[in-house]
Amino acid sequence: MADATVSMTGPRGPKPKRRFSPTNIMLYGTLFVVAVxxxxxxxxxIVTSLKGMPEIRLGNVFAPPVDxxxxxxxxxxxEACTGINCDGLSRGFWNSVQILVPSVILSIAIASxxxxxxxNWKFKGSEVFFTILIFGAFIPYQVMxxxxxxxLRETGGFLGVQLMGSIWGLVIVHTIFGMxxxxxxxxxxxxxxxxxxxxxARVDGAGFWGIxxxxxxxxxxxxxxxxxxxxxxxxxxxxxxxxIYTKPETYPMTVQLNNIVNSVQGxxxxxxxxxxxxxxxxxxxxxxxxSGKLFVRGIAAGAVKG
Amino acid sequence: MAxxxxxxxxSAVQRERTQRPNRLFKNMTAKIASIPMVATALVIFxxxxxxxxxxxxxxxxxxxxxxxxxxEQYERLWETRRWLVSIENLAIYGVCSLxxxxxxxxxxxxxxxxxxxxxxxxxxIFLYPFALSFIVTGLVWQWILNPQFGIQSVVQxxxxxxxxxxxxxxxDIVIYGILIAGIWQGSGFIMVLMLAGLRGIDxxxxxxxxxxxxxxxxxxxxxxxxxxxxxxxxxxxxxxxGIIKVYDLVVAQTSGGPGIASEVPAKYVIExxxxxxxxxxxxxxxxxxxxxxxxxxxxxxYLEFGGKKRG
Numbered sequence: 001m002a003d004a005t006v007s008m009t010g011p012r013g014p015k016p017k018r019r020f021s022p023t024n025i026m027l028y029g030t031l032f033v034v035a036v037x038x039x040x041x042x043x044x045x046i047v048t049s050l051k052g053m054p055e056i057r058l059g060n061v062f063a064p065p066v067d068x069x070x071x072x073x074x075x076x077x078x079e080a081c082t083g084i085n086c087d088g089l090s091r092g093f094w095n096s097v098q099i100l101v102p103s104v105i106l107s108i109a110i111a112s113x114x115x116x117x118x119x120n121w122k123f124k125g126s127e128v129f130f131t132i133l134i135f136g137a138f139i140p141y142q143v144m145x146x147x148x149x150x151x152l153r154e155t156g157g158f159l160g161v162q163l164m165g166s167i168w169g170l171v172i173v174h175t176i177f178g179m180x181x182x183x184x185x186x187x188x189x190x191x192x193x194x195x196x197x198x199x200x201a202r203v204d205g206a207g208f209w210g211i212x213x214x215x216x217x218x219x220x221x222x223x224x225x226x227x228x229x230x231x232x233x234x235x236x237x238x239x240x241x242x243x244i245y246t247k248p249e250t251y252p253m254t255v256q257l258n259n260i261v262n263s264v265q266g267x268x269x270x271x272x273x274x275x276x277x278x279x280x281x282x283x284x285x286x287x288x289x290x291s292g293k294l295f296v297r298g299i300a301a302g303a304v305k306g
Numbered sequence: 307m308a309x310x311x312x313x314x315x316x317s318a319v320q321r322e323r324t325q326r327p328n329r330l331f332k333n334m335t336a337k338i339a340s341i342p343m344v345a346t347a348l349v350i351f352x353x354x355x356x357x358x359x360x361x362x363x364x365x366x367x368x369x370x371x372x373x374x375x376x377x378e379q380y381e382r383l384w385e386t387r388r389w390l391v392s393i394e395n396l397a398i399y400g401v402c403s404l405x406x407x408x409x410x411x412x413x414x415x416x417x418x419x420x421x422x423x424x425x426x427x428x429x430x431i432f433l434y435p436f437a438l439s440f441i442v443t444g445l446v447w448q449w450i451l452n453p454q455f456g457i458q459s460v461v462q463x464x465x466x467x468x469x470x471x472x473x474x475x476x477x478d479i480v481i482y483g484i485l486i487a488g489i490w491q492g493s494g495f496i497m498v499l500m501l502a503g504l505r506g507i508d509x510x511x512x513x514x515x516x517x518x519x520x521x522x523x524x525x526x527x528x529x530x531x532x533x534x535x536x537x538x539x540x541x542x543x544x545x546x547x548g549i550i551k552v553y554d555l556v557v558a559q560t561s562g563g564p565g566i567a568s569e570v571p572a573k574y575v576i577e578x579x580x581x582x583x584x585x586x587x588x589x590x591x592x593x594x595x596x597x598x599x600x601x602x603x604x605x606x607x608y609l610e611f612g613g614k615k616r617g
Binding site for chain 2: 027028030031034035037038039040041042044045048056057060061062110113114116117118121123126129130132133135136138139140141142143144145146147148150151175176179183207208209233236237238239240244254257258261262270273274277280281284285287288289292295296
């Protein structure tokens with residue numbers, strides 16, 4: 001009998017009538033156990049960051065804090081040391097903000113225009129460049145990192161500004177490496193816009209920019225939100241480019257966090273480390289929990305090519 | 307002025323005409339607007355890659371120079387123990403993370419697809435690690451796996467005195483410690499992909515299998531999994547290209563230690579280029595990375611795009 005009920009209750013059928021059938025208990029039990037594994041690190045981070053050091057030395061990592069203290073948070077933000085600098089993560093946070101804002105704006109502006117040109121204004125060779133761009137997304141960054149250092153140094157020298165080691169150099173790098181996925185995202189979206197709309201605007205005499213600003217842009221707000229989510233989390237979480245294209249004064253938050261936690265000098269303050277880690281993860285986490293389904297859409301759009 | 311006029315004229319209308327005045331200036335604004343894309347494609351993706359490959363055949367050390375030495379850098383690379391350890395680690399990490407991502411991702415997606423209550427809650431919990439950076443992931447797991455305070459000590463305090471689980475300080479199993487963190491971070495994403503694939507499957511298939519009395523697990527194995535081939539291939543490409551890029555996670559969690567036990571190729575490249583001033587060696591290693599990506603990418607591109615043209 002049990003077998004018969006199992007085979008009768010496929011996933012698309014009506015809800016199983018017996019709430020506490022063995023299958024259901026197994027199903028929810030498994031999901032619950034797995035959920036604990038996924039949730040545990042976040043819990044441990046929060047709990048550890050609220051304990052004092054004596055309590056950490058005595059207790060275990062999973063125990064909830066007895067005396068809740070916010071001192072580790074204050075210390076991580078304002079006093080934690082990297083080498084000789086002891087101004088905490090706050091510097092890294094503001095660096096990251098300064099890198100993030102122009103990178104997101106620039107990369108999305110360029111990629112949306114690219115995607116629009118590719119969708120509606122195809123020219124000879126445009127598809128070829130697009131294909132190169134998409135394949136470029138798979139090239140390991142390590143292959144291109146050094147020549148880009150030279151390009152930044154030379155262009156900076158030519159223009160009389162410092163690009164290598166400055167925030168602007170990193171902004172350019174983020175714009176370049178965000179381009180494949182964003183262009184794909186926007187191209188696919190603009191292709192799905194009915195062509196009649198585009199033709200009607202052409203007949204009315206609108207040009208390239210006219211159509212972009214008056215028709216495409218107002219229509220494509222959702223895709224811009226998806227792109228912003230994608231870029232904010234991606235750029236905030238970047239470590240490799242930050243470590244190579246900036247110098248200690250302009251290090252983004254992730255790089256500074258790694259330097260604080262993995263520095264060898266002094267006594268390890270695990271609570272401060274976890275507070276710092278949590279602080280760095282806070283921005284993408286907030287975006288994730290607020291945006292919900294859009295986040296999923298963003299990463300899925302970025303992942304499923306073509 | 308004629309040129310400007312032409313640039314402004316509608317391309318849709320132009321297509322109707324048989325004669326075009328000047329092909330180069332047709333669609334001029336679109337071409338100008340695409341300069342960033344063209345420049346990125348040609349200068350960065352093609353130019354820089356070719357530059358690195360060419361310089362991997364030189365003996366550049368502190369500065370890049372064109373003094374060719376043939377395959378010497380590659381020979382030296384494959385004689386370096388550090389590189390061999392990196393490759394071995396990448397292979398173990400790659401195979402395990404591929405299998406585990408697929409199994410965990412698919413199982414979770416299948417469980418979530420069975421019309422359960424609170425699906426959104428479970429999905430949120432499974433996916434949130436993906437929003438975190440590898441640095442955060444590595445540091446959290448470094449703390450959880452800490453031998454003095456982490457899992458090992460907790461289990462010991464529960465009474466299992468001889469319990470030993472200290473992957474991050476044991477050269478033999480350190481890569482599995484990194485694997486735990488990597489799977490935690492990325493498998494939720496594979497689950498989302500698989501779930502999207504499962505949702506795309508026609509409901510009639512389920513009805514038909516139910517009518518025929520085929521057990522659910524058998525339907526998954528025999529019918530659903532073969533149908534999800536495109537999703538599996540996408541996931542395969544994403545996971546593999548992610549594996550080859552593994553860098554931040556190792557830097558944060560172990561810094562390549564203990565000793566060189568958890569080194570990975572991406573880290574080898576960065577260190578050769580920016581720390582030990584052995585540029586050409588770094589270029590050769592990064593070219594090897596590119597080669598391994600191509601081994602995955604070319605068959606995929608052939609299947610994906612070559613197949614479409616034929617039918």
